[in-house]
Amino acid sequence: MSSDNEEYGFDTLAVRAGLARTAEGEHSEPIFPTSSYVFASAAEAAARFSGEIPGNIYSRFTNPTVRTFEQRLAALEGGERCVATSSGMSAILATCMGLLKQGEHIVSSRSIFGSTVMLFNQFLAKFGVETTYVDIDDLSAWEKAIKPETRILFVETPSNPLTELADIRALADLAHQHDCLLVVDNCFCTPALQKPLELGADVVIHSATKYLDGQGRCVGGAVVGTEAIVGTDVYGFLRTAGPTMSPFNAWVFLKGLETLNLRMQAHSASAFELAHWLEGQSGISRVIYPGLESHPQHELAKCQMSGFGGIVAFELKGGQQAAWKLIDSTRMLSITANLGDTKTTITHPATTTHGRLTPEAREEAGISDGLIRIAVGLEEIKDIQSDLARGI
Numbered sequence: 471m472s473s474d475n476e477e478y479g480f481d482t483l484a485v486r487a488g489l490a491r492t493a494e495g496e497h498s499e500p501i502f503p504t505s506s507y508v509f510a511s512a513a514e515a516a517a518r519f520s521g522e523i524p525g526n527i528y529s530r531f532t533n534p535t536v537r538t539f540e541q542r543l544a545a546l547e548g549g550e551r552c553v554a555t556s557s558g559m560s561a562i563l564a565t566c567m568g569l570l571k572q573g574e575h576i577v578s579s580r581s582i583f584g585s586t587v588m589l590f591n592q593f594l595a596k597f598g599v600e601t602t603y604v605d606i607d608d609l610s611a612w613e614k615a616i617k618p619e620t621r622i623l624f625v626e627t628p629s630n631p632l633t634e635l636a637d638i639r640a641l642a643d644l645a646h647q648h649d650c651l652l653v654v655d656n657c658f659c660t661p662a663l664q665k666p667l668e669l670g671a672d673v674v675i676h677s678a679t680k681y682l683d684g685q686g687r688c689v690g691g692a693v694v695g696t697e698a699i700v701g702t703d704v705y706g707f708l709r710t711a712g713p714t715m716s717p718f719n720a721w722v723f724l725k726g727l728e729t730l731n732l733r734m735q736a737h738s739a740s741a742f743e744l745a746h747w748l749e750g751q752s753g754i755s756r757v758i759y760p761g762l763e764s765h766p767q768h769e770l771a772k773c774q775m776s777g778f779g780g781i782v783a784f785e786l787k788g789g790q791q792a793a794w795k796l797i798d799s800t801r802m803l804s805i806t807a808n809l810g811d812t813k814t815t816i817t818h819p820a821t822t823t824h825g826r827l828t829p830e831a832r833e834e835a836g837i838s839d840g841l842i843r844i845a846v847g848l849e850e851i852k853d854i855q856s857d858l859a860r861g862i
């Protein structure tokens with residue numbers, strides 16, 4: 471059905487895109503746990519290896535289950551091509567290795583996933599690729615940081631845990647004025663809520679580990695974009711270096727995509743309700759959620775996102791002591807730094823995800839000691855509220 475993709479709506483693509491039934495007539499997508507493939511003749515083997523005819527060669531870079539996942543996610547993001555990877559981090563690594571060379575430069579928003587900062591600062595820097603960090607919403611700072619060597623603008627929007635937004639269209643225009651590519655980590659929204667490619671971004675990154683699976687089962691990632699960038703440069707790195715997604719994980723993510731929109735709508739609805747409820751509780755100085763009128767970028771959120779997502783942050787007046795007391799008073803919520811699961815998680819960023827920053831850097835990033843992050847799951851909202859009410 472891939473040739474008809476343009477005719478179908480999002481929910482149809484989520485269930486059917488990429489489906490290629492075998493001669494067995496199976497209804498659900500099969501898993502192909504095979505490392506290699508056999509050829510009908512020596513001539514066919516030669517033609518496949520040379521790329522003269524398409525087809526499976528070796529599962530480091532060609533596997534039917536992985537391909538079905540790639541085609542389905544590409545259809546949902548509205549991209550020409552998707553490359554699946556073994557993790558979200560290897561999706562970012564494959565993008566950088568495919569697109570950058572020594573001496574080139576990245577401009578990135580400051581509030582990105584911690585391991586991404588480590589990848590840029592400790593590993594890419596070793597090979598002569600430098601990164602400059604800017605505030606996500608300060609367009610003039612992005613522009614000032616661009617140098618002749620800059621090749622990539624990198625952003626995660628909304629940011630974690632403060633849900634600050636970047637104006638994707640404005641950043642894409644800026645990138646293109648300077649012959650750069652805009653890379654958006656779309657982990658928090660997924661294509662169900664935000665489509666960066668439609669807003670002008672060149673590459674979309676996913677940690678499939680989060681909402682694409684949505685049920686906390688597997689680690690995986692993906693890169694989506696044009697045939698020239700993703701199908702050539704990124705795929706070229708993946709097929710050689712091999713941070714490949716396994717067929718089993720691809721199948722799990724494929725099944726996750728089928729319910730993606732339903733889940734994202736439910737996460738967003740519950741998070742919206744929770745954010746409003748938190749605003750009415752005493753002991754809380756600030757609730758941060760893009761769906762609240764009090765969010766400084768609420769108008770931008772309404773334009774570029776079709777839902778506000780599942781992440782809510784709030785600040786307790788009593789600092790770290792109050793935050794830890796609240797976390798330890800819960801009986802149902804999972805105390806973990808993960809997100810994008812059916813199970814609601816509660817995190818104290820200052821002592822976990824952002825614990826390695828200096829107190830000054832934490833303050834600059836807006837991570838106060840009283841800050842709590844909730845990744846709202848799919849339990850009954852009243853049960854999430856009563857669990858939190860124990861400690862507020």
Ligand SMILES: *Cc1c(COP(=O)(O)O)cnc(C)c1O
Binds near residue numbers: 559583680690
């Ligand atoms: C988790 C995460 C990653 C890394 O993904 P892994 O699958 O854990 O490698 C990258 N970006 C964001 C925004 C994430 O939340």
